[in-house]
Amino acid sequence: xxxxxxxxxxxxxxxxxxxxxxxxxxxxxxxxxxxxxxxxxxxxxxxxxxxxxxxxxxxxxxxxxxxxxxxxxxxxxxxxxxxxxxxxxxxxxxxxxxxxxxxxxxxxxxxxx
Amino acid sequence: xxxxxxxxxxxxxxxxxxxxxxxxxxxxxxxxxxxxxxxxxxxxxxxxxxxxxxxxxxxxxxxxxxxxxxxxxxxxxxxxxxxxxxxxxxxxxxxxxxxxxxxxxxxxxxxxxxx
Numbered sequence: 001x002x003x004x005x006x007x008x009x010x011x012x013x014x015x016x017x018x019x020x021x022x023x024x025x026x027x028x029x030x031x032x033x034x035x036x037x038x039x040x041x042x043x044x045x046x047x048x049x050x051x052x053x054x055x056x057x058x059x060x061x062x063x064x065x066x067x068x069x070x071x072x073x074x075x076x077x078x079x080x081x082x083x084x085x086x087x088x089x090x091x092x093x094x095x096x097x098x099x100x101x102x103x104x105x106x107x108x109x110x111x112x113x
Numbered sequence: 114x115x116x117x118x119x120x121x122x123x124x125x126x127x128x129x130x131x132x133x134x135x136x137x138x139x140x141x142x143x144x145x146x147x148x149x150x151x152x153x154x155x156x157x158x159x160x161x162x163x164x165x166x167x168x169x170x171x172x173x174x175x176x177x178x179x180x181x182x183x184x185x186x187x188x189x190x191x192x193x194x195x196x197x198x199x200x201x202x203x204x205x206x207x208x209x210x211x212x213x214x215x216x217x218x219x220x221x222x223x224x225x226x227x228x
Contacts, residue, residue, distance in 0.1 A: 041220060
């Protein structure tokens, strides 16, 4: 199993550009989510999905869009990048249910100039 | 809403010292509690968990006990090693959410262990 994979590892954007961060998992997990990690703030939930065709907003959804057309893939789209979106982004997946371990990808480090 | 508070860092210890990282939480009902660890340049991985009151999670010499009366889940290790240097996150999932899988994280505690 590859687990949770994310691409790219690093990305530099200019303000106003758009891009898609890719996330895929091969564990047949129903639940997938995107977090951003900023110094001193832990991880904050951006969007999540409980299955194909179902997505919902997390704590900090503004400026981001998601879709879930398959169980495996959960891309995160930045519509018009802003410097405040400079961060490290992590994708995670798990089986549904509160006590289950979430598996994290290696992260994407995004810089917006 | 749900929240997790961790002791402020960073924490610097010498090898073989005793480690405690405090974690307290606020949540409705009976949450599941987790400690995740992030080694430099990597994603997070589960260190241990407890899903009901008085449960003790343990892994790699680390332990934490789910204390409902003090709403705490403090992480301990009796003798730390240089390889334990990492960022540690306390987290919870709470029942009653639209998705029981939604994790709420503390701010993270940076641990550095010197030889």
